[in-house]
Amino acid sequence: MNTKALLVGINKYPDPRNSLRGCINDILDMEYFISEKNKVYAKEHIKKLTDQQATKKGIITQIKWLLEGAQPGDQLLFHYSGHGAQAPTIHPAIEPDGLDEIICPYDFNGSEATMFRDKEFASLFATIPKGVHFVWVSDSCHAEDLSRDPKQADEPILYRNFISADFEKASLAPTLNSTPIIEQPTTPLNGALLSACASDQLSADAIINNRFNGAFTHYLIENLMTYGNTKPMELIVHLVNVDLKHNGYEQNAQSEGLLANKTFFLPQI
Numbered sequence: 001m002n003t004k005a006l007l008v009g010i011n012k013y014p015d016p017r018n019s020l021r022g023c024i025n026d027i028l029d030m031e032y033f034i035s036e037k038n039k040v041y042a043k044e045h046i047k048k049l050t051d052q053q054a055t056k057k058g059i060i061t062q063i064k065w066l067l068e069g070a071q072p073g074d075q076l077l078f079h080y081s082g083h084g085a086q087a088p089t090i091h092p093a094i095e096p097d098g099l100d101e102i103i104c105p106y107d108f109n110g111s112e113a114t115m116f117r118d119k120e121f122a123s124l125f126a127t128i129p130k131g132v133h134f135v136w137v138s139d140s141c142h143a144e145d146l147s148r149d150p151k152q153a154d155e156p157i158l159y160r161n162f163i164s165a166d167f168e169k170a171s172l173a174p175t176l177n178s179t180p181i182i183e184q185p186t187t188p189l190n191g192a193l194l195s196a197c198a199s200d201q202l203s204a205d206a207i208i209n210n211r212f213n214g215a216f217t218h219y220l221i222e223n224l225m226t227y228g229n230t231k232p233m234e235l236i237v238h239l240v241n242v243d244l245k246h247n248g249y250e251q252n253a254q255s256e257g258l259l260a261n262k263t264f265f266l267p268q269i
Helices: 023-037 056-067 118-125 165-169 215-227 233-246
Strands: 003-009 046-050 075-081 084-088 099-103 133-139 157-159 192-195 204-208 211-214 254-256
Touching (some): 003 056, 046 056, 056 075, 099 118, 211 215, 233 254
Antiparallel strands (some): 192 254, 204 211
């Protein structure tokens, strides 16, 4: 069995107004959980992209590394913590709400060439063979169906929702440099997507226990630490929602995909 993980965390965007604080901590915590606490993923099989490394081209290149040579029985993890948003869809026939969910790479400027649409993810992940244990974690705003406007509060909370005047002027036509986008309705993800919130919600970037973290990632790892590999991912996400609500976060984590009823790690034989 081969294992690979790609962990992407973006705190610093070119416009300081869009800076976040907990995204790199998110992926460091995930790396510790998968490689040191559980020793399922060897550190040499984990790649991290942070801040200016996490351009759209950089993320696509490393996703291709993640998927290259995947075979049934392999275990793959993709974790993204950073800004997310919604953009008018270029495929209205298959998007009833007229919107695509996107993530915002470091170089995102509102243009089609720099946004990463849900359809592009679907095209990349459609190549995953059946029998591969693929888990995708997205701690970003509007994260459901991928498969921070600043706000002052008693504890400093940002939301991972990209705000830019340039986004209003985004070109909606795909460019020649874009990843090919599938035209037909997608089949369910051959894996599990664990997302921080519903597609119409924001994802909190907050101080928890005097440390910056994404609220979703913090409580996800906390529950995985508590229950080990004994409960399916969809139940873990239900427990995360209890913690989010109890601690005052107005977001509902989601689980979807064909493997959502499986455990986070493959059962050890």
